[in-house]
Amino acid sequence: MDIAFKPYNLMGLSLKNRIVMAPMTRSRALEPGLVPSPSMATYYAQRAGAGLIISEGAQPSPEGQGYTSTPGLHSPEQIQGWRRVTDAVHTAGGRIFAQIMHTGRIGHPDNSSESIIPLGPSAVQPKGRIFTAQGMQDFVVPREMTEADIEKAIQDFAAAARNAIEAGFDGVEIHGANGYLVHQFLSVNANQRTDAWGGSPENRARFAVRVAQAVADAIGPERTGIRLSPGASFNDIEDDPDLLRTYLPLVEKLGSLGLAYLHVIEQAGRQLTQHLRDAWPTTFMLNPDTGMNTPTDDRALRLIKDGSTDLLSFGALFLANPDLPKRLALKGPYNTPDPSSYFGGDDHGYLDYPTLDSQPVHETQPATDSQPVQEAHEAHPEVSPASAATTTFTEPATRSSSLRPSGRPAASAGSADSAGPARRAAPLWGRTLVAGAASAVVNIALYGAGFLSGASMIMASPQPALIPWFAPAVASFLPLAILGVIAWLITRKRPAAKRWFAWAGLAFAVISCASLLSAPDAATGISLAAMHLVAGFAWFIALGGGRKSAA
Numbered sequence: 198m199d200i201a202f203k204p205y206n207l208m209g210l211s212l213k214n215r216i217v218m219a220p221m222t223r224s225r226a227l228e229p230g231l232v233p234s235p236s237m238a239t240y241y242a243q244r245a246g247a248g249l250i251i252s253e254g255a256q257p258s259p260e261g262q263g264y265t266s267t268p269g270l271h272s273p274e275q276i277q278g279w280r281r282v283t284d285a286v287h288t289a290g291g292r293i294f295a296q297i298m299h300t301g302r303i304g305h306p307d308n309s310s311e312s313i314i315p316l317g318p319s320a321v322q323p324k325g326r327i328f329t330a331q332g333m334q335d336f337v338v339p340r341e342m343t344e345a346d347i348e349k350a351i352q353d354f355a356a357a358a359r360n361a362i363e364a365g366f367d368g369v370e371i372h373g374a375n376g377y378l379v380h381q382f383l384s385v386n387a388n389q390r391t392d393a394w395g396g397s398p399e400n401r402a403r404f405a406v407r408v409a410q411a412v413a414d415a416i417g418p419e420r421t422g423i424r425l426s427p428g429a430s431f432n433d434i435e436d437d438p439d440l441l442r443t444y445l446p447l448v449e450k451l452g453s454l455g456l457a458y459l460h461v462i463e464q465a466g467r468q469l470t471q472h473l474r475d476a477w478p479t480t481f482m483l484n485p486d487t488g489m490n491t492p493t494d495d496r497a498l499r500l501i502k503d504g505s506t507d508l509l510s511f512g513a514l515f516l517a518n519p520d521l522p523k524r525l526a527l528k529g530p531y532n533t534p535d536p537s538s539y540f541g542g543d544d545h546g547y548l549d550y551p552t553l554d555s556q557p558v559h560e561t562q563p564a565t566d567s568q569p570v571q572e573a574h575e576a577h578p579e580v581s582p583a584s585a586a587t588t589t590f591t592e593p594a595t596r597s598s599s600l601r602p603s604g605r606p607a608a609s610a611g612s613a614d615s616a617g618p619a620r621r622a623a624p625l626w627g628r629t630l631v632a633g634a635a636s637a638v639v640n641i642a643l644y645g646a647g648f649l650s651g652a653s654m655i656m657a658s659p660q661p662a663l664i665p666w667f668a669p670a671v672a673s674f675l676p677l678a679i680l681g682v683i684a685w686l687i688t689r690k691r692p693a694a695k696r697w698f699a700w701a702g703l704a705f706a707v708i709s710c711a712s713l714l715s716a717p718d719a720a721t722g723i724s725l726a727a728m729h730l731v732a733g734f735a736w737f738i739a740l741g742g743g744r745k746s747a748a
């Protein structure tokens with residue numbers, strides 16, 4: 198069975214497979230009160246075949262709401278509404294995290310019952326327009342957050358996380374992506390602050406880290422995940438062009454909190470993904486960009502097998518295919534998502550996508566009595582307006598179409614395989630250095646001792662018979678050392694190669710220990726073979742070659 202469909206242990210939470218439903222706003226909460234509806238319970242329960250569902254973004258407070266009809270996580274009625282959703286998912290055998298989304302400067306006073314002016318790190322008006330009850334309107338200039346606003350927003354995230362657990366969610370995901378509040382603080386355009394919350398990468402990361410810390414303190418780090426989209430340009434957001442300067446220290450700081458997972462939307466290429474994956478100590482979840490053209494292409498699933506990620510998330514493809522894991526396992530066929538019913542409206546395009554077991558063929562027709570299609574599209578920058586006609590989903594500018602008319606998912610990168618308790622992996626550089634050092638120390642110590650004792654034996658009583666095996670045994674250290682230097686040089690540029698070097702190190706140790714069976718006596722041969730195996734395993738484990746999945 199493909200590793201993607203094997204169970205996974207997410208910090209003690211058992212997932213039945215490694216396919217995740219990505220968070221997707223559907224703007225179908227009930228007024229008054231923005232309460233999750235009974236249809237939402239059915240929608241999520243239909244997709245309980247996912248290893249994990251991440252809910253649509255839910256605002257932690259009235260000022261965190263940017264769009265119309267998005268559900269909240271801050272009132273008793275909303276908690277009760279979500280309880281219906283989580284019960285339905287759990288009854289269907291699924292797991293579900295709540296995504297907490299504070300939209301920050303992305304919003305409009307007309308979208309809030311209290312006419313709240315959107316908040317932002319700085320008073321910088323985003324370019325673009327937003328769907329409101331009065332139609333499409335320009336974004337407004339946000340109100341620059343005061344210290345008190347910032348503290349309140351952090352505490353609102355923590356309170357919403359507590360509410361999510363009360364509502365029966367298995368955990369929460371902090372929305373730190375796609376140009377919303379957390380990402381606005383990380384950015385170099387929406388954040389123009391000169392105090393402790395802006396300027397240096399460390400200051401821009403402070404809000405994300407404080408939010409993650411507050412949520413982890415509220416519900417436990419093992420129930421807290423975070424989503425990032427380095428390089429995304431959604432919602433007029435601009436990251437520091439040197440993405441690693443912002444995101445590497447951020448990920449290392451977040452990693453030190455012991456969170457359940459990091460969820461990365463792949464925007465800026467596989468190399469960056471790999472750097473972040475290597476820097477992240479627990480479960481890595483990827484919303485991939487493989488540039489795949491057909492849904493039968495299993496490049497995405499291979500990313501789990503090759504260790505690029507532990508879990509793979511799919512958005513639009515999951516929206517249109519309630520039984521997506523089954524279809525992926527069978528390599529299709531896939532329903533085509535209908536962008537015209539993405540946001541708002543009735544149950545058409547929401548509850549009526551068929552499964553393989555139900556009647557075939559979902560005709561993706563434009564919504565009839567649902568909310569205006571094109572406007573709803575433009576209302577949500579996480580989806581391209583152009584996609585209404587083509588179903589091409591063009592998230593960030595750098596990410597090519599992630600969904601083709603055929604319903605094809607954009608790529609993904611996945612990693613590791615097995616189930617088990619979360620394992621902390623050192624960053625690549627650290628791991629490579631540990632590998633080299635471990636191999637060198639073991640080899641030098643063992644071969645050094647062997648060399649000295651062998652040499653002293655030969656000196657004390659010349660035994661030419663020893664030389665034919667003794668010399669090659671010592672010399673075999675040299676190739677292992679050379680391999681180490683080559684591995685170090687190549688994996689600096691191509692992190693994915695580390696796995697192959699791990700296996701090469703192990704293979705070398707096994708092969709060379711076999712040659713030692715020709716040693717003059719069994720005891721010597723076995724001890725030399727053991728030395729090679731110990732050295733080889735140190736190399737293998739330190740490079741991460743034995744890792745199944747981060748779990």
Ligand SMILES: Cc1cc2nc3c(=O)[nH]c(=O)nc-3n(C[C@H](O)[C@H](O)[C@H](O)COP(=O)(O)O)c2cc1C
Nearest residue numbers: 219220221222253254484511512513539579599607
């Ligand atoms: C209708 C729709 C709504 C979305 N809403 C959210 C959201 O609330 N939170 C979020 O983090 N991403 C949201 N996204 C982005 C998806 O989670 C995902 O990153 C994106 O669709 C790319 O993945 P895909 O190619 O598998 O669809 C949304 C995407 C779609 C299609």
